[in-house]
Amino acid sequence: MTRINAKELEAVDTSDLKEKMKELSEELARREREEKFSRAQIVERVALEQGFASINEAARVMAGRFATANATVTYCNPYNPEETWSGRGRKPKWLHSFQMAGGKLEDLPVLPAPAAPAAPSKKNGPRKPRRTGQS
Secondary structure, eight states, rough: OOOOHHHHHHOOOHHHHHHHHHHHHHHHHHHHHHHHHHHHHHHHHHHTTOOOOOHHHHHHHHHHHHOOOOOOOEEETEEEEEEEOOOOSOOHHHHHHHHHHTTGGSSOOEEOOOOOOOOOOSSSSSSSOOOOOOO
């Protein structure tokens, strides 16, 4: 690639620089699309070699592998029902204190499983205007 030093750039007209930048951006975008397509073809070939019917089937299997189920049990602090624990992650201080005092997890009140969240509506109201680079 040809290097241009700062003195040479000063001699180039601003409009010519903008035009060259546009050409370079378009070329870069084209090359990135080609590389992405090439990588996708490799992934698809490997998926087919591994016995998947399509790349979409492989993606569904992988998505299911990493999906986490919602916690179904929520333990409640018997002294303060506002404090709860889903049974996952680090135990809260109230639960640790309860167990240190001889309480058992099975003795705690359990809240019903939370309802699954509703699917988001496609109509979320008017779109926010896009911010432009101008102040």
